[in-house]
Amino acid sequence: xxxxxxxxxxxxxxxxxxxxxxxxxxxxxxxxxxxxxxxxxxxxxxxxxxxxxxxxxxxxxxxxxxxxxxxxxxxxxxxxxxxxxxxxxxxxxxxxxxxxxxxxxxxxxxxxxxxxxxxxxxxxxxxxxxxxxxxxxxxxxxxxxxxxxxxxxxxxxxxxxxxxxxxxxxxxxxxxxxxxxxxxxxxxxxxxxxxxxxxxxxxxxxxxxxxxxxxxxxxxxxxxxxxxxxxxxxxxxxxxxxxxxxxxxxxxxxxxxxxxxxxxxxxxxxxxxxxxxxxxxxxxxxxxxxxxxxxxxxxxxxxxxxxxxxxxxxxxxxxxxxxxxxxxx
Amino acid sequence: xxxxxxxxxxxxxxxxxxxxxxxxxxxxxxxxxxxxxxxxxxxxxxxxxxxxxxxxxxxxxxxxxxxxxxxxxxxxxxxxxxxxxxxxxxxxxxxxxxxxxxxxxxxxxxxxxxxxxxxxxxxxxxxxxxxxxxxxxxxxxxxxxxxxxxxxxxxxxxxxxxxxxxxxxxxxxxxxxxxxxxxxxxxxxxxxxxxxxxxxxxxxxxxxxxxxxxxxxxxxxxxxxxxxxxxxxxxxxxxxxxxxxxxxxxxxxxxxxxxxxxxxxxxxxxxxxxxxxxxxxxxxxxxxxxxxxxxxxxxxxxxxxxxxxxxxxxxxxxxxxxxxxxxxxxxxxxxxxxxxxxxxxxxxxxxxxxxxxxxxxxxxxxxxxxxxxxxxxxxxxxxxxxxxxxxxxxxxxxxxxxxxxxxxxxxxxxxxxxxxxxxxxxxxxxxxxxxxxxxxxxxxxxxxxx
Numbered sequence: 001x002x003x004x005x006x007x008x009x010x011x012x013x014x015x016x017x018x019x020x021x022x023x024x025x026x027x028x029x030x031x032x033x034x035x036x037x038x039x040x041x042x043x044x045x046x047x048x049x050x051x052x053x054x055x056x057x058x059x060x061x062x063x064x065x066x067x068x069x070x071x072x073x074x075x076x077x078x079x080x081x082x083x084x085x086x087x088x089x090x091x092x093x094x095x096x097x098x099x100x101x102x103x104x105x106x107x108x109x110x111x112x113x114x115x116x117x118x119x120x121x122x123x124x125x126x127x128x129x130x131x132x133x134x135x136x137x138x139x140x141x142x143x144x145x146x147x148x149x150x151x152x153x154x155x156x157x158x159x160x161x162x163x164x165x166x167x168x169x170x171x172x173x174x175x176x177x178x179x180x181x182x183x184x185x186x187x188x189x190x191x192x193x194x195x196x197x198x199x200x201x202x203x204x205x206x207x208x209x210x211x212x213x214x215x216x217x218x219x220x221x222x223x224x225x226x227x228x229x230x231x232x233x234x235x236x237x238x239x240x241x242x243x244x245x246x247x248x249x250x251x252x253x254x255x256x257x258x259x260x261x262x263x264x265x266x267x268x269x270x271x272x273x274x275x276x277x278x279x280x281x282x283x284x285x286x287x288x289x290x291x292x293x294x295x296x297x298x299x300x301x302x303x304x305x306x307x308x309x310x311x312x313x314x315x316x317x318x319x320x321x322x323x324x325x326x327x328x329x
Numbered sequence: 330x331x332x333x334x335x336x337x338x339x340x341x342x343x344x345x346x347x348x349x350x351x352x353x354x355x356x357x358x359x360x361x362x363x364x365x366x367x368x369x370x371x372x373x374x375x376x377x378x379x380x381x382x383x384x385x386x387x388x389x390x391x392x393x394x395x396x397x398x399x400x401x402x403x404x405x406x407x408x409x410x411x412x413x414x415x416x417x418x419x420x421x422x423x424x425x426x427x428x429x430x431x432x433x434x435x436x437x438x439x440x441x442x443x444x445x446x447x448x449x450x451x452x453x454x455x456x457x458x459x460x461x462x463x464x465x466x467x468x469x470x471x472x473x474x475x476x477x478x479x480x481x482x483x484x485x486x487x488x489x490x491x492x493x494x495x496x497x498x499x500x501x502x503x504x505x506x507x508x509x510x511x512x513x514x515x516x517x518x519x520x521x522x523x524x525x526x527x528x529x530x531x532x533x534x535x536x537x538x539x540x541x542x543x544x545x546x547x548x549x550x551x552x553x554x555x556x557x558x559x560x561x562x563x564x565x566x567x568x569x570x571x572x573x574x575x576x577x578x579x580x581x582x583x584x585x586x587x588x589x590x591x592x593x594x595x596x597x598x599x600x601x602x603x604x605x606x607x608x609x610x611x612x613x614x615x616x617x618x619x620x621x622x623x624x625x626x627x628x629x630x631x632x633x634x635x636x637x638x639x640x641x642x643x644x645x646x647x648x649x650x651x652x653x654x655x656x657x658x659x660x661x662x663x664x665x666x667x668x669x670x671x672x673x674x675x676x677x678x679x680x681x682x683x684x685x686x687x688x689x690x691x692x693x694x695x696x697x698x699x700x701x702x703x704x705x706x707x708x709x710x711x712x713x714x715x716x717x718x719x720x721x722x723x724x725x726x727x728x729x730x731x732x733x734x735x736x737x738x739x740x741x742x743x744x745x746x747x748x749x750x751x752x753x754x755x756x757x758x759x760x761x762x763x764x765x766x767x768x769x770x771x772x773x774x775x776x777x778x779x
Contacts, residue, residue: 079776080412081437165591187742271405275742291409293732294433 074304078297080290091301101302103277104285107191111262111281114195114202115255119248121199122206127240129207130214140211144204151201155268158197159184162269184270187278194265194279206251213244249321253314260310263287282306367396368664371414371421372484373407374686377621381684385677389670395663415439418657422664423671426481426653428464428472428726434653435467435480436776441654444479446665452673456692458716461486464726465651471563472727480653482672485617485687487648488715489545491635492615492706494608496628497524497536506633508708511643514550514579517612517636521589524611538589539612540601543580543745544738546614548723549645550576554638558724558734559766566766568737569759576638577744577751585747616648617712621685624705632711634719647720688712729773733765 074091076084095101129140146154161168164182173180183193221239230238263283266273273280273288280288282302290299372382379401386397400421402410407425414420420439434440447454454462459475461483468477498505503520506512512520521538528536551557556572559565567573584590591601605613608628615623615632623630634643652668654661670677672690682689682698689695699709725734737758743749 079433079437079772081415081433081439082776272738276740287409291412293730294412294430 070300071304073297074301076297078300079294080296081294084297087297091298092305094298095301095305100277100280100285101282104280104282107278107280108260108262108282110191111195111198112256112259114199115252115259117195118199118202118206118255119251122203122251123210123244123248125203125207126210126214127236130211140208143207146201147204147208151264152268154197154201155265158193159269162193184279185275187275190270190274190279194269197269198259198262198265202255209247209251210244213247214240217243249317253317256313256317257310260306260313366394367398368423368658368660368667369398369400369421370667371400371402371411371424373402373404373425375404377684378686381681381686382671384684385671385680386667388676388680389667393663393666395660395667397667420655420657422655422658422660423667424653424655425484426465426651428649428651428722429728429731431465431467431480431651431653432472432727432729432773433776436773438656440480441656441658441661441665442478442480443482443654443665443668446662447479447482447669450665450669452669457483457673457690458486458692460647460716460720460722461649461690464649464722465653473722481651482668483690484650484652484672485681485690486716487616487618487650488688488712488720489549489645489648490615490632490711490715491549491612491645492623492630492632493612494605494610494628495631497608497611508631508633508711511553511634511637511641513641514636514638518583518587518589521583521611522587525589536609537591537604537611539583540590540604540610541580541583541614542601543741547577547580548721549635549643550580550638552644552721553635553640553642554579555640558737559728563728564766564770566733566759566762568762569755571752572639574750574752574755577755579638581745581747581751584745615706617688618686620706624685631706632708634711634714643719645715645720646723647716648723649726688716728766729769729776733762733769736762736765 073084075086075088077087077090078084125143129136129143133139162183164170164180164185167180167183169183170180181189183189217240221243222235225235225239261283262281266279266281266284267287270279273284283306286299286302286306289295289302370386374382379399382401383399386399390396400410408427408430411421411424415437426434426440431440462479463473463475463477464483465481466472466474466477466479468474471477493506495505498520501524503523506520518538524536524538525534526536527534551573554572554576556570556576557567559567591604601610601613604610606622606626608626615630635645637643652671654664654668658664675691675694678689678691678694681687682694689698695713698704699713701709723734725731728734740758741754744751744754
């Protein structure tokens with residue numbers, strides 16, 4: 001990605017540099033050929049434009065317009081039924097004094113604890129499953145099953161598992177003489193319980209990406225390191241870990257974005273937002289305001305703030321990652 | 330830098346957009362407006378309700394030649410889907426409407442004023458529960474009064490009754506409660522204490538007096554104790570009164586002091602419901618929607634009046650869901666006809682009642698139903714007494730939105746766990762609820778004036 005002082009070649013005259021024959025003595029035929037190329041290109045251009053237009057129009061209609069409208073709606077009092085009423089920044093001002101907004105933002109941030117935990121576990125698993133062990137494929141499949149299962153179904157199953165009374169989790173704990181709490185009804189345990197489930201659910205996906213990354217590390221690096229006397233830990237620390245860094249970066253960014261939108265688990269496992277709103281995420285609160293209390297404008301203002309937070313956090317991540325860029329020639 | 334920034338921005342936009350997508354999704358199944366031959370009907374319910382409504386509507390189509398296209402959703406998705414249908418200008422011709430949403434839907438011009446058409450159709454409103462009909466009347470200021478214009482008809486009324494495990498009380502040698510005279514709160518607690526025991530001698534309690542959920546059972550105790558959520562105009566939140574605090578404290582003490590319920594946190598889950606069905610709980614609420622399940626349990630149960638606080642009078646709530654007609658329906662006459670049919674037609678009512686999904690809407694049908702020799706539970710009459718005599722609407726049914734009411738439950742757990750006194754908590758939460766009620770009333774006024 002490094003940029004040197006000058007471009008190596010001047011900008012070519014024909015649109016596609018690769019197809020243009022090198023300038024020779026026979027300038028006439030070259031010109032002729034170039035004109036023929038242009039005619040050909042015109043049709044190609046049209047086709048290209050059509051192909052490009054499809055996603056661009058899709059972006060304009062389904063992305064840019066809703067985004068613009070959301071920005072506008074956040075400046076209105078709107079119940080979702082009648083025309084919005086412009087009220088300026090009142091919704092944003094109200095957000096500042098909304099203790100549930102702060103609380104749900106904090107809860108959402110808290111859920112992010114699951115991301116590093118999940119990544120470490122996924123990497124360790126990927127390394128384990130990269131070895132030649134019996135039943136390797138079966139294990140890989142087992143870890144991937146939660147990924148393809150319906151999140152709603154999983155949330156319901158875990159809700160039963162967490163039941164304080166007859167839930168699987170507490171039954172297992174009771175074998176060890178531990179009297180487990182009623183996980184989802186307790187302010188101290190409800191968030192860790194949901195994190196545990198989310199980590200379990202996402203493990204297979206992260207593991208798969210790590211597995212692919214590990215397998216694409218050139219064997220020669222390990223061989224060279226071994227010759228230099230590197231032990232297993234060294235090879236992991238100085239070869240595997242740096243080589244899978246792009247995957248780690250990708251997973252962190254996408255997990256943070258997905259994590260900031262956590263909703264389904266919360267809504268199903270703790271339909272009232274948990275004891276004292278302790279499990280309610282920001283999106284849960286947005287949905288509740290928008291659809292239960294018909295405060296669409298206010299809810300949209302929260303969505304905009306969340307969008308901005310995600311934007312800033314993502315930019316920071318990209319900035320931090322710049323230092324880690326490297327390339328192999 | 331630029332490509333990275335762009336990429337980051339795109340990712341972030343994607344994040345933000347997934348949120349806005351909530352607003353635009355789901356509007357595709359609201360159905361179109363009627364074209365003279367067909368209607369769209371959107372409602373909610375489980376499999377058995379769907380089947381019962383399908384049967385009733387097939388009959389309607391047979392009689393009138395009007396086809397009905399049904400859209401059914403889960404209960405918790407209904408409000409969202411309906412709202413999406415409204416924003417997408419695809420309001421179904423006929424649809425369920427919740428009491429608490431009526432005012433905003435009227436103010437937004439979504440609901441048709443059906444007063445005249447219902448009158449012309451000759452519907453005998455006197456033969457439908459007054460509470461049910463009045464729930465959908467709105468005079469521009471107060472909803473639920475007999476004077477207002479009619480914006481819907483009751484789909485049903487849901488009296489929340491109280492029951493007890495007859496088999497358990499008989500086995501314990503406790504005299505059965507009088508179906509006509511409510512127990513006092515002290516008497517109720519005494520019986521509950523006697524019932525809370527370890528029946529198999531393993532050292533762990535496995536039978537409890539009761540197991541109640543604060544969100545659904547506190548109303549009865551507060552009202553029968555002379556307290557209430559608001560004043561009559563619905564302008565002042567009155568949860569910080571001694572009567573209210575006493576009732577909430579009594580409720581919490583059942584668990585933390587008297588120990589006659591499984592335990593505090595379980596009251597919020599399904600557990601007590603399952604324990605009741607397993608025959609481990611003495612007293613438990615019974616709604617008409619529970620009857621089809623409870624009738625299959627392997628113990629006898631029956632209904633009694635709710636235990637009463639200092640007023641000596643039982644109190645409980647009656648739910649209701651309405652059937653409204655879209656103001657933009659292409660075929661309003663047929664739409665009103667369908668709403669009327671579902672609410673008040675004797676045949677349709679019979680179909681729905683036979684499916685055990687509700688009590689009859691028509692008073693004469695209901696009385697016959699309650700007096701039936703094979704009635705189960707035997708004291709079905711209690712359901713009717715609640716609707717006619719002592720049942721009330723939920724505190725937030727007739728206000729513009731229920732946010733002020735929901736606020737009470739959010740931080741109530743410390744009271745139920747015995748870590749905070751009811752009076753302290755209520756004093757703390759009253760100003761918050763008052764602020765939200767003020768806001769809701771202001772919104773109602775603004776919507777009404779718009």
